Amino acid sequence: MNEIIFKTEGLAKTFNRRKIFKDISFELKENSSLAITGKNGSGKSTLLKILSGILSPTRGSIEMNIGGKIIRHDSYFKKLGLVSPYLQLYDEFTGQENLELFRDIRGIEATDNYIEDLLKLFKLWERRDDFVRTYSSGMKQRLKYAFALLHNPSILLLDEPRSNLDAEGIETVYKIMEEQKKRGILIVATNDSEDIEHCEQLIDLNKQETSGK
Amino acid sequence: MRESLAATLTIFKKDLRSEMRTRYALNALLMFVITTLSIILFSIGNENVSPELLSGVLWIIIFFSTMSGLSRTFVSEEERGTVMTLHLIAKPLSIYFGKLLFNLLLLGGLNIFTVLLYLLFVSGFTVLNYSIFVTTIILGTLGLASGSTIIAAIIAKANTKGTLYPVLSFPILLPLLLTVINATKLSVSGAQFSESFGEFQILISYLVVLTAISFLLFEYIWKE
Amino acid sequence: MLLKLLLGLWLTLIIIAGFSFPITETPTNWYDLPFVPGLEDKARIIFFHVPMAWVTTLAFIISLIYGIKYLAKKEIDHDLISSSSAGLGLMFCILATVTGSLWAKFTWGSFWNWDPRETSIFVLLLIYGAYFALRSAIEGEEKKATLSAVYAIIAGITVPFFIFIMPRIVEGLHPNEAIVSKGKISMNRTMLVIFLSSLSGFTALFFWILNLRVRTERLEHKQSLKGD
Numbered sequence A: 001m002n003e004i005i006f007k008t009e010g011l012a013k014t015f016n017r018r019k020i021f022k023d024i025s026f027e028l029k030e031n032s033s034l035a036i037t038g039k040n041g042s043g044k045s046t047l048l049k050i051l052s053g054i055l056s057p058t059r060g061s062i063e064m065n066i067g068g069k070i071i072r073h074d075s076y077f078k079k080l081g082l083v084s085p086y087l088q089l090y091d092e093f094t095g096q097e098n099l100e101l102f103r104d105i106r107g108i109e110a111t112d113n114y115i116e117d118l119l120k121l122f123k124l125w126e127r128r129d130d131f132v133r134t135y136s137s138g139m140k141q142r143l144k145y146a147f148a149l150l151h152n153p154s155i156l157l158l159d160e161p162r163s164n165l166d167a168e169g170i171e172t173v174y175k176i177m178e179e180q181k182k183r184g185i186l187i188v189a190t191n192d193s194e195d196i197e198h199c200e201q202l203i204d205l206n207k208q209e210t211s212g213k
Numbered sequence B: 001m002r003e004s005l006a007a008t009l010t011i012f013k014k015d016l017r018s019e020m021r022t023r024y025a026l027n028a029l030l031m032f033v034i035t036t037l038s039i040i041l042f043s044i045g046n047e048n049v050s051p052e053l054l055s056g057v058l059w060i061i062i063f064f065s066t067m068s069g070l071s072r073t074f075v076s077e078e079e080r081g082t083v084m085t086l087h088l089i090a091k092p093l094s095i096y097f098g099k100l101l102f103n104l105l106l107l108g109g110l111n112i113f114t115v116l117l118y119l120l121f122v123s124g125f126t127v128l129n130y131s132i133f134v135t136t137i138i139l140g141t142l143g144l145a146s147g148s149t150i151i152a153a154i155i156a157k158a159n160t161k162g163t164l165y166p167v168l169s170f171p172i173l174l175p176l177l178l179t180v181i182n183a184t185k186l187s188v189s190g191a192q193f194s195e196s197f198g199e200f201q202i203l204i205s206y207l208v209v210l211t212a213i214s215f216l217l218f219e220y221i222w223k224e
Numbered sequence C: 001m002l003l004k005l006l007l008g009l010w011l012t013l014i015i016i017a018g019f020s021f022p023i024t025e026t027p028t029n030w031y032d033l034p035f036v037p038g039l040e041d042k043a044r045i046i047f048f049h050v051p052m053a054w055v056t057t058l059a060f061i062i063s064l065i066y067g068i069k070y071l072a073k074k075e076i077d078h079d080l081i082s083s084s085s086a087g088l089g090l091m092f093c094i095l096a097t098v099t100g101s102l103w104a105k106f107t108w109g110s111f112w113n114w115d116p117r118e119t120s121i122f123v124l125l126l127i128y129g130a131y132f133a134l135r136s137a138i139e140g141e142e143k144k145a146t147l148s149a150v151y152a153i154i155a156g157i158t159v160p161f162f163i164f165i166m167p168r169i170v171e172g173l174h175p176n177e178a179i180v181s182k183g184k185i186s187m188n189r190t191m192l193v194i195f196l197s198s199l200s201g202f203t204a205l206f207f208w209i210l211n212l213r214v215r216t217e218r219l220e221h222k223q224s225l226k227g228d
Ligand SMILES: Nc1ncnc2c1ncn2[C@@H]1O[C@H](COP(=O)(O)OP(=O)(O)OP(=O)(O)O)[C@@H](O)[C@H]1O
Pocket: A015, A016, A020, A038, A039, A040, A041, A042, A043, A044, A045, A046, A047, C140
């Protein structure tokens, strides 16, 4: 098992001179999990975008260290997966085409079997040849999970993990969260108490402190 | 390095397949060229227009058709919100070069179409030196694709994308446009190939400089 | 305060001298200006037009340098300087274009002739215009700063191409060929002194206004931070 360290120091984000949050510091090792909570607009989604390297922080730094090697910022995407309401997949391609496309762009070895497994896990196998534009919102959310897990990320970031999912879907998500903790690091942005229970650590953006639970 | 190259090619193929399915850019572009050309034919009528002037007109069509279609690759990602997805699967440079390649293909095809129609239908436009003419079209297409791709990346992040595109592109593309027009004039006036070396030097250095600077700056545009 | 008065006085003297010193065929007195065939009294424009064109270029370069600094450090203060300088550059660019084309009307017969230098100033005008069109179309301070800096750099890189392109397209009409003949400046000492004083005066004026603008912008910035 590779050693994984994911830590931040003094992260702060300002949008148009409006301070969203400041001084977010934490350190996570493999097999640990973190829940990020806070009111609507407190910056949970923004923090996840910064952690996944999509947005730059106004201040502070992030360090990702896997197996003793520091990962360059422009390669974060290889090591992490993100599910977020802001994520959109390609409407004009089918579910399966989307996954194959992401596999090819990433240049990873995910076999067709693995894609099949993911599609079956998320109950999309029957609809794999339909265009994503025809999917329901819950189906799109499921496909985002397949997208995020395609490359077996060391770090999995979930923003509002349950959105649009039915009871069965939520079960699957919890199973994935548990597996991720065994494999690497899990970070969840949520205000749902059941989601929070799956995580060991907690950051409340309205209180701005890390606490063990 | 090899990895990035593969990602570049896959992104290019993705855009190509997406374009084949949706025909967002292509149909509109072809119609644009046909419409513009017919307006020009109507206004020429039976007049005798010098081939030098017609050289300029050709590039006006090419410039405006570029402006009407080449921003699509970036704008559509931004409008549909798939930018974030791209962030999560590839390095900025693979994305830039993938898009550049796609724009190059699109513009190349479009320019072949435009030039053929122009040669066929605009009777006053007779090329005397085809080696100058073809070289100019090729170098012009390359430079135009390079310049308009990086500007497309910028305007995709702005609010008023459509009108802003030609406004931002024109000053950047002007050196290129002036030079290709000049070289096209040479090709219709029957100059020797060596007489247009100066123009070709400018076009090649323009292409190299612009692509290099785009390569260096794209990351700043891409990452917010 | 004193500096401001001095600068005002300096520029006033230049304007008076530039307009009133007589032009003679054989300059003898210290205040005589040389006669340039074909330009005559119209040569006086050099005292105003050239410094404006120079400030236009200077402002663009400063804007470019601070744009690059912003990209490197992401400090919004650098963008503030960069955009303020561009704003002034736009103003001086308009002035240079107007003075230039007024002069062209009386010398070459039309307001616009696509002389290489006219073209470069026109291109700068387009770039400045595009720069501000871009800024006003972007929401978000950081995004605005980043994208406009990137645009300024790309635009700045293409400008030098005109140096090679324009001579191939039109023959120069611009009178620096007349005044700066074969590398030797045929201004007499008086003309040169007024010209250089004007150049430095306008440059100082530019830096003074730039300083004012940057300071007001900084105050506004602070104010809006407190407002939250
Ligand atoms: N691109 C942007 N430009 C300006 N402000 C933004 C931008 N994105 C987010 N914000 C602001 O940042 C703040 C945090 O937004 P964010 O989406 O991170 O909140 P959140 O905690 O995820 O909220 P929710 O619980 O509703 O999902 C909000 O005030 C929002 O208005």
